[in-house]
Amino acid sequence: MFCDIDRVLIPADRIAQRVRELAGQITRDHVEPNLPADSQITIVPILTGAMIFCADLIREMPVRMKIGLLSVSSYPGTSTASTGPTLQANSLGEIRGRHVLLVDDILDSGETIKMIVPLLKDSGAATVKTCVLLRKDRPSARAVKADYIGFDIPDEFVVGYGLDYDNYYRNLPDIVTLRREILDRTGSELLKSTV
Numbered sequence: 156m157f158c159d160i161d162r163v164l165i166p167a168d169r170i171a172q173r174v175r176e177l178a179g180q181i182t183r184d185h186v187e188p189n190l191p192a193d194s195q196i197t198i199v200p201i202l203t204g205a206m207i208f209c210a211d212l213i214r215e216m217p218v219r220m221k222i223g224l225l226s227v228s229s230y231p232g233t234s235t236a237s238t239g240p241t242l243q244a245n246s247l248g249e250i251r252g253r254h255v256l257l258v259d260d261i262l263d264s265g266e267t268i269k270m271i272v273p274l275l276k277d278s279g280a281a282t283v284k285t286c287v288l289l290r291k292d293r294p295s296a297r298a299v300k301a302d303y304i305g306f307d308i309p310d311e312f313v314v315g316y317g318l319d320y321d322n323y324y325r326n327l328p329d330i331v332t333l334r335r336e337i338l339d340r341t342g343s344e345l346l347k348s349t350v
């Protein structure tokens with residue numbers, strides 16, 4: 156798996172440091188005087204990509220919270236360009252009147268956030284804020300508002316720390332780019348090389 160890496164864009168220690176900073180900022184915004192102490196907060200990671208980021212983020216946030224889950228797929232199989240998000244599963248729980256923080260791995264076309272934020276508002280959320288670990292350097296990503304952003308990165312296809320290629324590489328601790336040959340392979344060839 157490690158020999159498939161082209162270059163490390165963000166190493167694990169820098170991710171950890173930035174996640175702690177984001178958690179501090181979000182926590183401050185979600186305690187008094189910004190929100191009353193009894194505020195009902197729900198954190199909503201977009202699965203599967205935001206799983207690892209969200210797990211690290213919330214363990215640095217000493218606030219009372221519930222977790223709701225949404226599963227969205229945008230890059231089926233070995234595609235490295237978005238085919239548009241589709242909602243695969245919804246396990247949000249009751250969010251009526253709650254302050255919702257949507258957590259995603261990366262802001263790229265912006266279509267996921269544009270689809271999910273109205274869904275959360277229509278479900279009765281009192282407020283909806285968005286947090287993304289990465290934002291790509293492209294106009295579509297900058298055009299969509301995110302309240303908390305971890306890193307701005309070049310417009311390249313990245314994997315690791317939850318992000319996948321054909322559902323692989325999510326367990327890499329760093330955020331990396333893959334070698335061209337890997338991205339050019341078909342799904343079945345990739346399967347042979349990564350198991």
Ligand code: 5GP
Pocket residue numbers: 201204229230237240259260261262263264265266267268311312313314318319320
């Ligand atoms: P958007 O809806 O903003 O285009 O992108 C959101 C989703 O597309 C992300 O949650 C992520 O799953 C996927 N995505 C976008 N860019 C990348 C990328 O560079 N690498 C990977 N692995 N997934 C990406």
Ligand code: MG
Pocket residue numbers: 201202203204205227260
């Ligand atoms: Mg995703």
